[in-house]
Amino acid sequence: MLKSFKYSINSRKMLKYFVRQIIMRVKDIQDLKTFYFSIVNSSAMCLKNNNFTDNWDSNRFGVRDPGYNKNFAYELNEFTGSIKELFQVFRMLSDEYSKELFFSYLCYRMVGHTAVKISSDWEKRIAATTSFNQVAQNSKTESVLNMLDYNGNKLNHYDFIWESTRYLIDCINLTHILGMGQYYYDRNNIRIAPETGDYIIDGGAFLGDTACIFSNSVGEKGKVYAFDPLDGHCDVIRHNFNQLDIDNCVLFQYGLSNTTNIEDLAALPKIRIDQCAPGFSLANNPKISLPLVSLDHLLAKGDIERIDFIKLDIEGSELNALKGATEVIQKFKPKLAISLYHKPNDLHEIPLYISSNFSFYSLYIDHYTIHQEELVLYCMPNLEKD
Structure with missing residues (x-):
């Protein structure tokens, strides 16, 4: 000991x-x-x-x-x-x-938080976001959309240039993904991130901010498939795609899972919301029927061509989504960025599932808050391990 x-x-x-x-x-x-x-x-x-x-x-x-x-x-x-x-x-x-x-x-x-400070490089991240936050805050105005954030306030409208790229997005904030590099793992010569020409799954697109940023990363030759089942969220996503004049993103108004029930979409209710729900989950809303689809189903139908990177932040449904992507992962061996914090057992069940079923991956984690949320598992395919 x-x-x-x-x-x-x-x-x-x-x-x-x-x-x-x-x-x-x-x-x-x-x-x-x-x-x-x-x-x-x-x-x-x-x-x-x-x-x-x-x-x-x-x-x-x-x-x-x-x-x-x-x-x-x-x-x-x-x-x-x-x-x-x-x-x-x-x-x-x-x-x-x-x-x-x-x-x-x-x-x-x-x-808990009074006893332990999680030992990710949080202070360095905060220092690195200072210049970004100044640029973003100086550009921020009130969104014209009716959607409210989770505190009941209007969304923010951003219009700024960062690292030679324009961002024109209505959302809550962009600090984690642009300022801190969430979903862009780059440490010790290991990079697991969207790259030019990549085809990306954005599972849990929310208001479309991550999809817009991924769109800039992959460029004209890449593509982003964005998934969110809520009508209100999808209205904002479409607004963001239109105002940024994006033509390399495809919106699927489905939740990702290991099952598919979209054959009769007309029979499923539309979930209208006036206040965004970043924590909306099937587990917390068992009586609501949502349109669900597996990535393997979309691949078989030809709705997705190939996949180079999968990001999943879907409020506890990550494991089911992975189970519904077996053929996709085996065929394309995409880079993965998977949230690990929504359910207590995600911390071991998701990595063990990936390791057991896709042995060609090397596993890393990173963290983007001072609390339990925003812990991300990154998986890099290593063809020599296959």
Whole structure:
């Protein structure tokens, strides 16, 4: 068992020491027992010694910091119940950064934001977004659309030039994808991102902001297939495609899954919303019938030609969407960017499913907030492993 350690309350210098110690530890973790006790001991020491007051995203959650809000006994039991699967994922991650981030993320899940700062390079990301945010904020006006954001405010209308490319988009914000590079993994000479000429699946297109950015990345020779099942979202997506004069994007008003029920679309209700719903999920709305389609079905019909990159952020339906894309993934071996945070078991079920069924992938993770959300699994095809 590795020796536990502690760092002083709210000490930036000691926080960096804590992160470095984790990096040293993951290199030494070779067995299940060491993995288990390293995380439990580290979490317990952080809970005992820390009381961070600057680790809560009030803009995201709309409330003031509630303080410590975890049940350690419950979280420990949840962690213990999945320990073998989590250790498998830890071992299959392809670099030390991913392993260190995974370790820290598990500690955060166990004891929360007052005790642990997730050890992704958050401060560097914030510094890097300063110039972007200045440009974006200076261009921001109120959208003319009737759609409201999740706080009941009007959407933002952006019109600016960033890195020699124009962005004309109505949405909530663009900081994560343009400022922080979410879905554009580029670390230690490994790049997993949309490239010129790529054909892309944008699963969970929401308001079309990611699809518009992907459209600029792939250029005239590429294509973006955008998926969202909600009428209100799709109205905004069409508006964004039209105002940016995009002709390399195709909108499918379906949700992605491992089943298909679109043969009789007229029988399915239209889901009209006046306030955008980024967290809308089938699990939370079991009585609503949505149009669902699998990527394999669309490939068989000839509605999609090829796929080079799949992004899935679909509120807990990611695993089903992957199961419905078996033929697509086997045939094209696309790069993957898959959200890992919507369901607790996604953290191990999705990586293990990919590893078991598509052994040609190398797995990495990255993270784009100070809390549990926006953890992304990146998969790079390695043809030598096939």
